Amino acid sequence: MATSSSTPSTTGHGPHSAPHGGNPFTPGFGLTPMILAGRDVAIEEFTAALAGNVPEARAILISGARGSGKTVLLTEFRELALDAGWTDLRMHTSSTSLTDELRSQAIARLRELDPEAETSHLTSARISALSASRDVVQRYEGEGEVLTTVLDRLAALTDEDGGGLLITLDELQSVDRDQLHALTQHVQDLIGSGHAVAFIAAGVRTGVDALLDHERTTFLRRAHRIEVGSVDVGTAAEAIRMTIADTAKTITPEAAVLAGEISQGYPYLIQLIGSKAWQHSGDAETIEIEDVRRARDTVVAAMIKNVHGPAxxxxxxxxxxxxxxxxxxxxxxxxxxxxxxxxxxPRNQSTYRERLIEDDLIRPAGRGFVEFSLPYLAEALRHEEREGVGADIEPDRGLTRSHRSRRDPRPR
Structure with a gap:
């Protein structure tokens, strides 16, 4: 697993980095944090794969629970590939057809990269007038070339540039299996032809495991599996401290430790507690332990609402x-x-046990024992007992005038 490192990576290529004066934390799902905690090993391995040292590690399957940093790691890999001169094609599970989207994106890249994308030939010339007319032909207009030919041409061009072709697919658990098979078949064909090709897919672990049971997902079963999850509390605290160190603020050691403990090493909570503590510190230059304490209830409520509630x-x-x-x-x-x-x-409880493990809600904790797999799930269940299933943590309060009312010239 890539989460075993005790020192957080300082790599952060994502587009969501905050300026020195703003809140540097990114608690939204899929947003790239400024400091990646516990992903050093995965990043080092993929960097080596891009360089050709371990080409077998170019097919990667990232899985984990919601909020564990799957999309963040996929995005980091993509940025590393782009920095290394690779060309990327981003697939979306919402597409009607993955192969149609693959063809469309490949052609768009060919129009940019192929020196023969536009050709012309002389059709007539008039010597007396020193003029000529030419026909300009766009090679990649319409549906003339089949997908295999298009991909082979694009991969060859990226090879010549010293890079390669990267194909990514997020939310893998939502993809149609037959479409996935068609997509990965094209990837295998490119690899078999000797091209530098990488394929990275990410998805929720339970959905990914179910997908891999399908007989037509052999390629993914052979992929390098990265299971992302929580990091140790010390790494979480250091990630929070390092994130703040890049700004005009500081955080006391005690506050950083408490923030790491509240996060329990869960990537989403690392960003969330850091963000809320930052907000509570206001204009102060230092984030104190009291700022972190005041943020705890809000952080737990957000975890219950955004992660546990849907589950x-x-x-x-x-x-x-x-x-x-x-x-x-x-x-x-x-x-x-x-x-x-x-x-x-007692023998019948194993059925529910196994299903809840598959749902990422509990995990084995030694022979004959289980425990909750995600932080604050016990709090979520107690909230359900008090308020009922699906109840919000707190009802929305307060009244705010809309833009329309502020534009309305009528007297009040």
Whole structure:
């Protein structure tokens, strides 16, 4: 796993870096942070793959839970490839046809890169008038060339430039399996032809695992698998400190440690606690421990609403009962105790256990024990018990005049 490093990477190529005067944290999903925590090994391996040292690592499958940094890592890989002179084609699972999108993007790149994309030939000349007329032909207009030919030409041009061709696909779990097979078949053909080609896909772990069970996903099963997740608390605290160090503010060591503890090393929470603590510090030059303490409740509420809420909303009553049975324990829960609390045969609890593990809601914690897999899931379940399934953490309050009312000239 790429999350085992104890020192956060200082690499950050993404387009969302904040200026020195603004809040440097990026708690939105998919936004690239200024400091990538615990991704050193993955970045080093992909850099080596781009250079041709380990070409087998150019096919990568990134998976993990929501908010664990899958899209961020995919974006970082893409930026590394672009810096190395590669050409990228970004596929989208919302496309009606992945192969049609692949062809469209490849042709757009060929129009930019191919010196023979536009040709002309003399059709007539008049010596007395010193004039001539020529026909200009756009090579990549219409549907003249088949996708295989288009991709081979593009890959050859990127090879000549000393780079390669990168194809990326995010939200892999949502893709149509037959379309994915067609896409990866073209990738395999390019690799088999000797071109420098990289393919990176990212998706939610459970959806990716289900996809890989399909008989037509052999290429992805052979891909280099990167499972992203939480980092250790010390790395989280250092990532927060380093992010703030690039600004005009500072953070006390105690505040950084507390922020790392509140984040529990979860990438989304690292950005969120840093952002909220920054906001609470106001115009002060230093973020104090009290700023972090004041941010905790807001951070937990956002985690419950944005991560746990969607996951729990569609959960079956029996799975929810299993999770609530775990609330009686401060640490890991014994599966025998869970079965007793649910009043079911201990052998039958394994069905719910396995399904909840597949849902990324719990994980094994030693022989005969399980624990919640994501931070603050216990708080989310207790909130459900108090307020009901699907209830917001806090009701929206306050009244604000709309733009329309502020433009309305009528007296008030």
């Amino acid at each position: 729990l909303r569609g959960l079956s009553a029996r799975k929810r009962e299993y999770l609530r049975a775990m609330l009686e324990d401060e640490g890991p829960s014994a599966v025998g105790d869970i079965a007793r609390r649910m009043a079911i045969d």
